[in-house]
Amino acid sequence: MSGKKDSFLVNRLKSVGWAFKGAWLLLRTEASIQIQFCVAIAVTIAGFYFDISKTEWLFQVAMIGLVMSIEGVNTTIEYIADFIHPEFHTSIGRIKDVAAGAVFIASIAAIIVAAIIYYPKLF
Template sequence: MKNPKDSFLRGRIRSLKFAFKGFWILVSTEDSIKAQLFFAFIATILGFYFDISAAEWSAQVIVIGLVLVAEGANTAIEEMADFVHPEYHKKIGLIKDIAAGVPTIAALTSLVIACIIYVPKIMILF
């Protein structure tokens, strides 16, 4: 909640505090985020190993961010749905399934980008 006594700068600093708190909650409690961070780490190692170009780094960083944002949004939607209706409900189940589709699309997109970047580099090794 916004504090009316906060200056613009103090309000931004408080917002950052909440943002980092949310990031920490995601990283420390959500297995899906942990898995995606593991894949991001592997992709980063591969990027250094294969000395990918600046454009390839840009694409890789964008899709890593896309996947993490999608996972975070999915988690938030699922948490809200569970809060609003803790028992099983067909419509809540549908909402959660649709929300789960969002990181799936992002992950598939990142897989395509990874193939575009790394398959030619791996083929050169053989």
């Protein structure tokens, strides 16, 4: 909670700080996002190596952001599910499966974008 006396700007800066803390926590603790971060670095290096176009960079950066942000939401849903119902329940299973499915869909889209960008450059 932020103090009422803080100005709008100070409150916004505090929110950015907490969001940064959350992003750092995700990166430090979640194996899936660590793998996605490594892939993001690898394709960024590939982007420079193959000198991809501005449009290709736009799609690449957008897909990296999409996959990693949905992974963050998926992790949040897992945390909430485990907090409200730590025991086994078919509904919790379905909630987690659907959240994981969202990451899967974004990942497939990212793989297709990567194939469209790099396949002609490699073969």
